[in-house]
Amino acid sequence: MGLISLIWGVVAMLWMVIALVPLLGWGNWFLIPFATLGAIIAAIGIAVTRSENRGRAKAGLVLNGIVIIVGIVRLSLGGGII
Template sequence: MLNLISILIGLVSLVMAVFAFIPLLGWANWFILPLALLGAGIGALAIGKTGRNLNLLVIVIGVVRLILGHGIL
């Protein structure tokens, strides 16, 4: 059950991260990363690894986008 919740949080975060790749919307990653961290924490408590891994992927994507946009763009 926790893995399913983590996967849902990860999918929502991933969709939001895709929109944050639009120029001048990179600041949205500052709101996406805590959500993905929450999902990764819930996924760490679950038996399965899928939800945790999905959220870790979203975190990496968000951090790379923040680095490319210098934290603002």
């Protein structure tokens, strides 16, 4: 679960960079639920695995959390469209 959430977070980060381009802000409407699902997978990975193997899941949770926050801020600055 940790590796999946980490890869999910990297893909979400790349998508976020593309969605920061002007006139591509509508991609954040799809990005936020995508990153939320990645954060849920990371949370499950943290809850299920033993304490010494949680690093990837924690990194995935942080990446997806950053993407969610940046996506929400970007949508609020652009009025939800741009």
